[in-house]
Amino acid sequence: MTVEIPKASIPKALTGASLTIDLAAIVANYRLLCAQAAPARTAAVVKANAYGLGAEQVAGALQRAGCRDFFVAHLHEALSLKPTLAPGAVFYVLNGLQPGAQAACADAGIIPVINSLEQAKLWRDLAAERGVVLPAAVQVDSGMARLGLMAADVAVLAADTDFFSHVSLALVMSHLACGDEPGAASNAEQLGRFEALAGQLPPAPRSLANSGGIFLPVGFHGDLARPGVSLYGCAPNDAPNPMRPVVRLDARVIQVRQVAAGEGVGYGLTYHRERPGQIATIAIGYADGWLRSLSNVGGAYSHGIRLPIAGRVSMDSITLDVTALIEQGFTLGLGDEVELLGPHQTLEDVARDAGTIPYEILTGLGQRFHRTYLEG
Ligand SMILES: *Cc1c(COP(=O)(O)O)cnc(C)c1O
Numbered sequence: 001m002t003v004e005i006p007k008a009s010i011p012k013a014l015t016g017a018s019l020t021i022d023l024a025a026i027v028a029n030y031r032l033l034c035a036q037a038a039p040a041r042t043a044a045v046v047k048a049n050a051y052g053l054g055a056e057q058v059a060g061a062l063q064r065a066g067c068r069d070f071f072v073a074h075l076h077e078a079l080s081l082k083p084t085l086a087p088g089a090v091f092y093v094l095n096g097l098q099p100g101a102q103a104a105c106a107d108a109g110i111i112p113v114i115n116s117l118e119q120a121k122l123w124r125d126l127a128a129e130r131g132v133v134l135p136a137a138v139q140v141d142s143g144m145a146r147l148g149l150m151a152a153d154v155a156v157l158a159a160d161t162d163f164f165s166h167v168s169l170a171l172v173m174s175h176l177a178c179g180d181e182p183g184a185a186s187n188a189e190q191l192g193r194f195e196a197l198a199g200q201l202p203p204a205p206r207s208l209a210n211s212g213g214i215f216l217p218v219g220f221h222g223d224l225a226r227p228g229v230s231l232y233g234c235a236p237n238d239a240p241n242p243m244r245p246v247v248r249l250d251a252r253v254i255q256v257r258q259v260a261a262g263e264g265v266g267y268g269l270t271y272h273r274e275r276p277g278q279i280a281t282i283a284i285g286y287a288d289g290w291l292r293s294l295s296n297v298g299g300a301y302s303h304g305i306r307l308p309i310a311g312r313v314s315m316d317s318i319t320l321d322v323t324a325l326i327e328q329g330f331t332l333g334l335g336d337e338v339e340l341l342g343p344h345q346t347l348e349d350v351a352r353d354a355g356t357i358p359y360e361i362l363t364g365l366g367q368r369f370h371r372t373y374l375e376g
Pocket residue numbers: 045094174175209210211212226227228229230
């Protein structure tokens with residue numbers, strides 16, 4: 001069944017490209033991650049609009065599939081998403097509290113991830129002022145030097161009985177720097193430090209594993225796993241990808257033209273053919289997240305034939321060398337679609353060509369696409 005969600009979608013004829021998001025595949029990926037992480041429970045990381053795919057649709061589908069816990073980066077993401085879900089969803093804000101945000105966070109029943117003693121004080125003071133006990137997650141830095149209480153701060157917080165009379169510990173968490181590298185020595189070191197630091201705090205469920213961490217030994221799974229990227233079909237590490245693909249992106253042809261031998265194509269005239277050929281221009285560009293670093297490197301597909309990007313990626317259009325396709329007897333014209341993400345080209349392929357990671361391709365996917373959500 002194809003569910004069209006008009007609110008999120010621009011009619012196809014008015015756009016240059018169509019993004020298809022398979023919610024059933026996201027649910028299947030969630031179930032696979034649940035099985036792999038068990039007996040730990042599995043949350044869903046839906047920050048950055050569910051990695052660009054639509055937080056409302058994704059979180060709704062996952063909640064219907066039994067997911068209870070959701071992680072976002074910013075409080076405003078939780079505030080806008082929570083009311084769209086059925087009651088019972090638990091939200092954690094990874095970046096924790098900004099000064100002035102405490103009341104809104106507490107009013108909405110959202111759990112901040114406390115990353116520093118300053119954030120701990122903001123939350124404790126609000127609880128004291130209101131005369132209530134407020135739940136918090138506490139993040140400890142087990143060796144990434146990004147977010148979380150350092151060892152000395154953990155000792156200070158652990159000794160602060162006043163804090164724990166105002167704040168109940170809902171979760172102790174940390175984050176792996178190399179979760180996608182099963183052979184990295186830092187993983188075991190981080191696990192050891194995490195357990196030692198968590199052990200100083202009052203008893204609470206523990207959470208360490210992102211997508212990659214779920215595919216590390218069971219000791220890394222804790223009580224609550226926090227996958228993001230693998231829900232959306234990306235490989236958790238360098239091994240063959242066990243996840244189901246979730247996104248498909250097709251861009252439309254807006255012009256096909258002949259080029260002479262030696263004729264320059266695109267800004268800077270950086271592409272030339274030795275023989276005459278055919279160039280197709282498609283209606284997608286770097287303003288849609290199809291990165292300029294794909295200039296003269298990336299490609300698209302039609303009938304399984306690779307169509308190399310010819311010249312530089314422009315803001316709203318890309319030129320493809322389609323000579324090989326035409327020479328094999330296929331035609332291509334105004335309104336026809338070429339595949340940018342799908343069975344012939346994965347997010348991993350595009351990320352490699354662009355010199356980046358699948359996360360950046362996903363979260364950069366533009367707002368100008370016709371979007372279709374498929375539900376099982
Ligand atoms: C983004 C994030 C995750 C999810 O990571 P993936 O690699 O996408 O699975 C989990 N935990 C924290 C703290 C994060 O910032």
